[in-house]
Amino acid sequence: MSGSDPSQGSKPVAQSTEATSPAAIVPSGRLPRLKRSDRPAVTRSRSQRRGWSIFWRTLGALVMTVLALAAALAHPWIARGVVWFEAEWRHPYALIALVVVPLVWWWGTFGQDRRRPRMRIGTAVPLRHAPRGWRVRLRDLPGVLRAVAVVFFVLALARPVSVLSDQSIDEQGIDIVVVMDLSGSMQAVLDADPEDLPKKMKLPKNRRLTRLDTAKLVVQDFISRRKTDRIGVIVFGKRAYILSPPTLDYQLLSKLVSGLGLSVIDGSKTAIGDALGTAVARLRRSDALSKVIIMLTDGDNNAGRVSPEYAIELANTVGCKTYTIQIGDGAEVEVLQGHDPLFGNPQYVRRRYPTNPELLQRIASKTGGEAFIATDAKALSESMHSILNHLEKTRFEASMAHHEDLFALLLIPGVFLIGLDALLRALFLRRFP
Secondary structure (H helix, E strand, O other): OOOOOHHHHHOOOOOOHHHOOHHHHOOOOOOOOOOHHHOOHHHHHHHHHHHHHHHHHHHHHHHHHHHHHHHHHHHHHHHHHHHHHHOEEOOHHHHHHHHHHHHHHHHHOOHHHHHOOOOOOOOOHHHHOOOOOHHHHOOOHHHHHHHHHHHHHHHHHOOEEEEEEEEEEEEEEOEEEEEEEOOHHHHEEOOOOHHHOOOOOOOOOOOOOEHHHHHHHHHHHHHHHOOOOEEEEEEEOOOEEEEEEEEOOHHHHHHHHHOOOOOOOOOOOOOHHHHHHHHHHHHOOOOOOOEEEEEEEOOOOOOOOOOHHHHHHHHHHHOEEEEEEEEOOOOEEEEEEEEOOOOOOEEEEEEEOOOOHHHHHHHHHHOOOOEEEEOOHHHHHHHHHHHHOOOOOEEEEEEEEEEEEOHHHHHHHHHHHHHHHHHHHHHHOOOOO
16 A cells, blocks of 8 residues: 555656657747758758759850850851961960950850849749740850850951962063153143053043053053063152062052052153163063063153163163053143132143153164054053063963961851840840840
């Protein structure tokens, strides 16, 4: 028989503390503080999903970058192929600007997230589980295109040039020096029918061709018709000057001739002897068996340090045939004096410029050439072509180099990518309506 209190018989026996719930021992009104290991797994799962999202987005942007580069490189590669491996970069220091490309790439992709417009709403949880279309997956494409375009612009700025090394080839041709008179008498009008000119030339209203204008057109046409002849140009007035030594660069030579004017040298007098002596000096070291001098003049020798007779001896010593073309016949010609102050029409006066056909005939005959007289553009052109129809050819070794700028082939895909970037941003891949 127990001596315990009967009133305690109805109370339950207390359980051990190990089986007691934490909530049961926390004072009323307070929540337990969970350890880091006890936090919900939802938070860790959300951060993992975010990390994987960034990874896949970065990988997608890199893949788009590689594809854009490959597509943009297709045009220059198809155009020139392996030439790009041998190209020279004229401004290689410009390639330093490529360091900004990663910044432009980040600014156009992930950097856009920080600058996009934002709108506060109650909750965005339902939107996170909404389906995503192709526009979301391609939202970084405009920024990628812009970065690739910058790459091509920088490469174009470095100016790649295709240079074919000098090649020694055997050519058939002759060495020719064209001697052009730039004295004041070349400003006289030379009657010319536009149909007789080798090149169609548009002139201002009421403007007439001068002797120099016609001579330049005829010489340029003469240069364009040659294929394997080395041609040089000498100009003279009171003194003689070398415009270009004998060369095969016809394009440059034609450009130099087109820029000639009466004001480039002193044209107050005519030094025929000096001009012929200078032309002989340029052909002295020529290895061609045939050397030719073509002299276009409309005056008489009245200046210079070398007499025409001594210049003839020099030409015979070197073996230069000299062909002379006298422009005009010594008759009165019209010369532009000015313009009408009221209407601006050109005003012409008549003048006479002395010629010396006997001197030109002597120069041609003593050097084995031929003398011509041209009173209009048609006769001048026919004289030039008649000279070369009777010239023998010789073989010589020519050195040629070809240069081609390639920067335009890089600018085209760069401009196309910039245009495509703007189009996508404006129409299809807008980040905010």
